Amino acid sequence: MTEQSLEIAVLSRAYADGSLTPEAVLDGVHARIGAMGLRPVWITLLDKADALARLGRARARKEAGEHLPLFGIPFAVKDNIDVAGVPTTAGCPDFAFVPDRSATVVERLEAAGAILIGKTNLDQFATGLVGTRSPYGICSSVFDPAYVSGGSSSGSGVAVGAGLVSFALGTDTAGSGRVPAAFNNVVGLKPTKGLVSTAGVLPACRTQDCVSIFAGSCGDAVAVLRAATGFDPSDPFSRRAPAGAVLPASLPPGFRFGVPTTEGLEFFGDTAAADLFAAAVARLEELGGTRVEFDYAPFVEAARLLYAGPWVAERLAAIRGFAETKPEAIHPVVREIILGAGRYSAVDAFEAQYKLAKLTRRAETWWERMDVMLLPTAGTTFTIEDMLADPIRLNSQLGHYTNFVNLMDLSAIAVPAGFRSTGLPFGVTLIGRSFEDGRLALLADRFHRAQAPSIGATGHAVAGPALEAASEAAPAGMVRLAVVGAHLSGLPLNHQLTGRGARLVGADRTAAGYRLFALPGTTPAKPGLLRDPGAPGGIEVEVWELDAAGFGGFVAEVPPPLAIGTLELAGGGRVQGFLCEAHATVGAQDITNHGGWKNWLAAR
Template sequence: MEFTSIQALLDAYKRGVTTPEAYLRQQWTQAKADVNHCWISNISEAQLDGYIKALKNSNPELKPLYGVPFAIKDNIDLLGLPTTAACKEFAYSPGSSAFVVQALIEAGAVPLGKTNLDQFATGLNGTRSPYGACQNSIDPTYISGGSSAGSAVSVALKQVLFSLGTDTAGSGRVPAAFNRLVGMKASIGRISCRGLVPACRTLDCITVFAHSVDDIEHVLPVAGQYDPSDCYARDFSESDSEVTYSFDKPRIGVPRDTQLEFFGNDNYRRRFTESKAQCEALGAELVDVDFSPFLDAAKLLYHGPWVAERYAGIKAFFDEHEADCDPAIQAIIGGARGLTAVDAFNAQYQLQALKKRCDAILNSVDAILIPTAGSIYTIEEMQADPIQLNTNLGFYTNFMNLLDYAAIAVPADDESENMPFGITLFSDKGTEPKLLEMAKAYTGKSRIEVGERIPESMVMAVCGAHMAGLPLNHQLISRQASFLEKRRSAARYQFFALAGEGPKRPGMVRTKEGGNRIELELWEMPTARFGDFLAGIPSPLGLGKVELDDGTWVTGFICEEAGAAGGRDISHFGSWRGFLASKSDS
């Protein structure tokens, strides 16, 4: 008997169509017969009997995952089976299950075993394992995606109904894309990482694979229970309860066409274009965004000192057993030995500067849509060029945890004649409810709705007396606003020195044709201080949306066209500072 959703299985139990014992024994037998190299170890029949007995002695109504089989990536602890991280010499027997595993078991879920992965969770392809290259569920000559290879394929082959993976560079998303699954990479700290062999401890996320967004929604509240003993855990329960949904047209950012990369895969390029069209057909407004700062951040993960964090996680073992590791792992982790604390701090400064830019772009839209991966490769191709092709797989994923964002990967289409292609929606940390709703709408081909959340801070563009060092800048400073960067508007504005008493100030008026680029400063202000700031803005000025020269929109000062009457057109100066300098020169 086959089930592809958690709710369908629970309903079958309730109706007596099957029993937990019959179904779990069937799935355990199927998992043990796997030929795709999904599993490193399975529970014994005696262990399975123990789980079945525990279910018989419990109340199904109190266990939301009653009798649901799942798989665990073998860098996450399960009491009773060794944890190997796909390295036989590293294997140890844990004294307890990982926090998230124990939470799932207490909710009635039954682990069938530990799944294959790229060794030490270092890779995105699924071939870097002494337990065999994990084969794709659709075509075994293709890679499964990694490092959470077996976790994804075991779900895709319906051996289990959901699984736990991990994600540091994309390992919870790329395998989902290559096996027609949903992969939820929640915010850092939402799912406890206590009991996980770290890759990059500050960035690691435990992830969930399933066949549908509904199943992710079934599992995530259980898996995402707050763990006060995990120093990197974060409690999002309060912010989740504040989310409401509206029917306003959501704005979804997409990278400019020139910033997309498909590595020669025209099939994937076409399907991403069709994915964008589907979003528009479902009610979203697509907005081109500058993707370059996200790509620059991505380069830091493997070409910066975060590789040293991978080394730190297994240093004692690696220094003694480097020769026992996969050659690609030796090259990547071994290369971290020459990195210094100075390198780490310099990269942190670079990342923080990039995050300011990326956050400003992300705050201008409700979410950003990207391909999950730009191409897919055969196992033979991957093994012939393991470093470069793996780098290609991380093009759209490596930045996500560095920038502290949440993401969900979903199948893009139903093209069964082709290898799977997937898309990812991402937004800021703590926005999982919004992303789940949008992903559900996309996969269900229903109207896309957007979760409305009041952000902690807002980015504002100023063009006149509120700029740094000018007379009204104190109004920003006193409200804990911080300077982000200098920018220019799109070439769609006229700029006026307004008439009237009080501090001299300009007004930007949007034009239907022509116009000029005006120098701006972007400032970030706590949302709680926006109300009293807005109340003090005199007519004819106000706050609205200002278009930047990269096509994104931010909140900023705008002026009514009638309010500019009597003012002096100073557009040719291009900036308020330029105009003031001309007055002082005269």
């Protein structure tokens, strides 16, 4: 058991009431890491002085009035994600390089006030679901050193499960953000592809990769996701999310959850896992769900394509020069997988895409009958000894319920679901369509809390507030206002909202048909939003809620050429919001392609 819970909600509350300081938390974090040892969880641990310097910079911004939702929260990143000035090894010492710039997701989290502790171990080149394929040591489950930790994000899963950090970033192509969550009794959120930028992340399969989040609770995972989400023009696979994608939303009463037929379930002889899954099904029914059995066959067929198909060639594409010139530097099992990709042709790649399209279409018929899918995260677990003796076959079994998710463009969140009599944890995954991340998280939080959950092996109960569904409409007497520029959280004029008691409802986007301009000569710098029916996709906004008196006072302070009008949001709703007189945009820089004011500021 660790002395201090690192749950984000717990730390933020303690910082606010003065009962705890971020410096004390960093002292505790480094003490725990020192007691546990650097290896095998960490590849690079930042000096404590470095962490304190990062904290100092965050505190200065906070004291200057910026809103930092993750202020003082310690986190870790998987070592295939770039951090400026820190080596990226991808679990291969000979491959290591030092990037000049951090990955976009790291920049965004640090901008939100989070404090980086270090970079974690992984299955080399993010190839594996086991945690046994690294020259930096083999991570094990925090509950039994004889059992695998899950991978490839092994160190990140263990770091949260052992109470070393509040949250950690992994990556997830085949299940790497979910299997370690199940084996270490934590939450693993796998966002919709493109929701979180992968710029600065070493690819495994570039078309299927996403950054994942390990946290102690669903609420913490959502808090991190909201800070990390946003369109990134520097990432060719980044996508503009529809309105409310990351806001918690309720499923309809009597929601339908899909469960494979008895013939479709596979636990590889693990009867304890089978019993725990049956209990999870019953728990979801107790929460108001209606079970719908479905044919798991098309999903299994799709899952097999990821490693037994040409997508494995993407792993070779990511490191081709290194793999061909220094094959001896690669872990033997990883080398066998990656260099084996050379047998696939362009014809194979197209044929596999056609097959996946057919399987996805077959799966759509089942999605018409269910609102969400419930699966074991992994049908069983294995000892490290067994995994080393049979690495390919047993790894494949761990991916039985995970490998299809990114191929079919789905969202997922893995949550703990009890313990075997041996003390080893079991987990389940809720899966939804793309951009249903917020809706999944709300249901996952209710499922998780129904068990009186603890965080990893820390002994600390989940103590933060339960997620609540975002309100669809403003309460009586309140006005919702969309801000697009200097009034956004953390920017110079945000105090004009918070000083009037305004409440942040959440991030959103305008509908198509708006252009954004950087207005010259404004202090502080401001954008102008202009209606244009021919404009492309929406512009990022924040929706705030304040009472009618506060709204009237706010409007009175809006200077020309800005004005308050009615904005249409991507989901079809309408709110009050900032618009600009057309004459002010003549000669102004059109920054619509950046998708939002903060994106443009970051790109300058």
